[in-house]
Amino acid sequence: MYEKEINFSKTPSDYSEFICYSVYRLWHHKPCQGSQFIPAKELFPDFIKKTQRLLYQVSHWPLLHLALLYIAKLRVALPKNTTSEGSEYKILVAALMLSFKFNSDKNIPNKYWALWSGLQVQDTSLMEIEFFSCLDCKLFVKSSEYSIWKNSVSVLYQEYLVYKKVLDLQSNKENDATSLPRLARPRTWK
Numbered sequence: 758m759y760e761k762e763i764n765f766s767k768t769p770s771d772y773s774e775f776i777c778y779s780v781y782r783l784w785h786h787k788p789c790q791g792s793q794f795i796p797a798k799e800l801f802p803d804f805i806k807k808t809q810r811l812l813y814q815v816s817h818w819p820l821l822h823l824a825l826l827y828i829a830k831l832r833v834a835l836p837k838n839t840t841s842e843g844s845e846y847k848i849l850v851a852a853l854m855l856s857f858k859f860n861s862d863k864n865i866p867n868k869y870w871a872l873w874s875g876l877q878v879q880d881t882s883l884m885e886i887e888f889f890s891c892l893d894c895k896l897f898v899k900s901s902e903y904s905i906w907k908n909s910v911s912v913l914y915q916e917y918l919v920y921k922k923v924l925d926l927q928s929n930k931e932n933d934a935t936s937l938p939r940l941a942r943p944r945t946w947k
Contacts, residue, residue, distance in 0.1 A: 773809035776821065778917050779910070780845045783829045804846050807875060814873045815853055815865075823860055823898060824852035826906045827888070834891050850874045850881065851888040858885075859896040 781804075812821075828848055854870050857863065867885070871878040889896075898906070 772816075773812050774805055775914060775917050776812065776825075776849070777805050777808050777845070778920065779825055779913055780828060780849050782913065782916075783825060784832055784845050784848055786832065807846055808849065810875070811850065811853070811873050814869075815857060817861075820853070820856045820860055822903070822907055822910055824849065824856040825910060826898060826903075827852040827855055827892065827896070829906075831888060831891055834893075846874075847876070847880075847884055848888075850876065851884040854881065854885050855889060855892075855896060 831848070831852070850870065854865075854867070857865055867881045868878050870876075871881045874881065876884075
């Protein structure tokens with residue numbers, strides 16, 4: 758089993774991009790960029806900004822792990838063609854709501870989820886009900902399943918680190934290419 762723990766500092770800005778990457782990856786069953794590596798900040802800047810704001814309110818790793826697991830389970834439960842670009846943030850909010858409500862001693866009313874997420878109370882309530890019903894009201898996760906899922910998230914994190922490294926290398930390559938002096942045009946001989 759792969760046991761590397763995800764090590765972030767205490768600020769959500771350090772892991773909000775990873776959460777967004779993970780949600781996109783789980784929800785669409787594909788990498789964020791297809792065959793071309795594009796920074797996540799360029800792919801979904803609003804998603805990252807909103808997620809960062811939300812995670813300042815609700816950043817507890819075990820519950821984030823469960824939210825990601827709920828998203829993976831929802832994706833399996835739905836037909837393949839039901840996901841659409843731009844739905845990731847609402848899916849994340851609903852998954853976090855269910856994760857906190859089912860697994861935490863804190864009771865956070867939907868009006869606060871609406872406030873933190875920037876969505877309407879009616880929308881958060883409807884999203885919660887639809888998500889819950891799509892999972893057949895099955896939110897309980899056995900400790901063995903959770904342990905396996907933690908390892909899966911760690912693997913996803915390693916994939917994310919590779920993604921970030923490739924982006925850094927691409928950025929450095931572009932910077933190196935623009936910083937080189939322009940070579941004289943080769944002479945054409947006739």
